[in-house]
Amino acid sequence: MLVAEQLTKRYGSKTALQEATFTLEKGITGLLGPNGAGKTTLLRILATYHKASGGRLLLNGVEWTSANMEKLRADIGYLPQHIGLFPSLTVTEYLDYIASMRGMNSSSINKRMNEVLREVNLEEVGREKVRSLSGGMKQRLGIAQAIIHEPALLLVDEPTAGLDPEERIRFRNLIKRLGHSRAVLLSTHITEDVSVTCDRVLLMNKGWLQSHDHVREVVAYAAGSVWGLQTEQGKYEQLRSDPSVFITDLKEQQEGLYHIRVVAASKPSEDAQPLQPTLEEGYMVWLNRK
Numbered sequence: 001m002l003v004a005e006q007l008t009k010r011y012g013s014k015t016a017l018q019e020a021t022f023t024l025e026k027g028i029t030g031l032l033g034p035n036g037a038g039k040t041t042l043l044r045i046l047a048t049y050h051k052a053s054g055g056r057l058l059l060n061g062v063e064w065t066s067a068n069m070e071k072l073r074a075d076i077g078y079l080p081q082h083i084g085l086f087p088s089l090t091v092t093e094y095l096d097y098i099a100s101m102r103g104m105n106s107s108s109i110n111k112r113m114n115e116v117l118r119e120v121n122l123e124e125v126g127r128e129k130v131r132s133l134s135g136g137m138k139q140r141l142g143i144a145q146a147i148i149h150e151p152a153l154l155l156v157d158e159p160t161a162g163l164d165p166e167e168r169i170r171f172r173n174l175i176k177r178l179g180h181s182r183a184v185l186l187s188t189h190i191t192e193d194v195s196v197t198c199d200r201v202l203l204m205n206k207g208w209l210q211s212h213d214h215v216r217e218v219v220a221y222a223a224g225s226v227w228g229l230q231t232e233q234g235k236y237e238q239l240r241s242d243p244s245v246f247i248t249d250l251k252e253q254q255e256g257l258y259h260i261r262v263v264a265a266s267k268p269s270e271d272a273q274p275l276q277p278t279l280e281e282g283y284m285v286w287l288n289r290k
């Protein structure tokens with residue numbers, strides 16, 4: 001569906017995206033990377049907001065050229081990290097406005113309005129002002145504006161940051177449903193969002209991107225390197241200050257006695273037990289070997 005070849009973006013002397021090559025198919029692909037990795041830059045290029053400095057992009061055979069922009073935009077939906085919703089409009093007025101800006105005529109807007117409100121579970125609040133919505137509802141409205149024109153490609157930038165656990169789960173379920181009929185690229189810092197919603201993963205660091213066909217390929221980077229152990233304060237402090245050991249979980253069982261989970265290339269102590277890695281642990285190993 002989407003093909004990216006050697007995609008590069010430079011801001012002056014800074015290269016934010018380095019020769020990224022990957023494909024996106026129907027379903028949900030996670031885009032994981034630390035701050036400054038280049039995730040937003042990639043999404044903005046895909047959303048046609050930024051022009052790449054080099055490389056090639058095709059969506060269902062249509063190339064990213066000036067002549068094709070309108071055609072591409074009709075097939076792409078984007079929820080940016082910070083979206084400017086209009087607080088004094090009602091939910092339906094806002095969606096009506098966005099859809100008109102996208103060139104939809106009033107009969108197709110009317111046909112689509114109830115459907116899209118239902119898809120994002122906002123049908124009860126269509127007449128409410130945007131300003132009265134909760135944070136989670138605003139994010140779902142953000143998705144509604146991105147899918148009102150039924151795009152084949154949906155780009156979502158850190159959608160669950162700041163949401164409470166209930167809204168985060170609701171939002172993930174929404175993204176999962178949307179991934180049944182289109183390609184979704186979900187950029188996030190939250191590995192749990194990826195392990196729950198995504199099949200495929202793009203990992204990014206310092207502008208470099210590596211594509212993985214399955215989440216389990218990333219998990220496997222930490223295979224044989226995850227350990228569980230009980231420690232007392234002294235040993236815990238020693239492990240904490242060891243740069244080759246990452247503590248990924250810590251539970252204080254009683255004062256001065258901890259159960260910890262660590263990523264370490266070799267067994268950190270005699271009584272350490274090998275554990276199955278998580279996506280977060282695989283991702284950490286990947287990040288630190290770059």
Ligand SMILES: Nc1ncnc2c1ncn2[C@@H]1O[C@H](COP(=O)(O)OP(=O)(O)OP(=O)(O)O)[C@@H](O)[C@H]1O
Nearest residue numbers: 011014015016033034035036037038039040041042
């Ligand atoms: N308009 C710009 N001009 C110059 N440099 C930029 C611009 N936009 C981004 N950068 C730089 O490009 C790099 C990648 O930034 P980008 O925002 O794409 O990363 P990110 O992975 O989305 O980070 P975060 O998770 O913090 O949002 C960073 O070093 C950033 O400072």
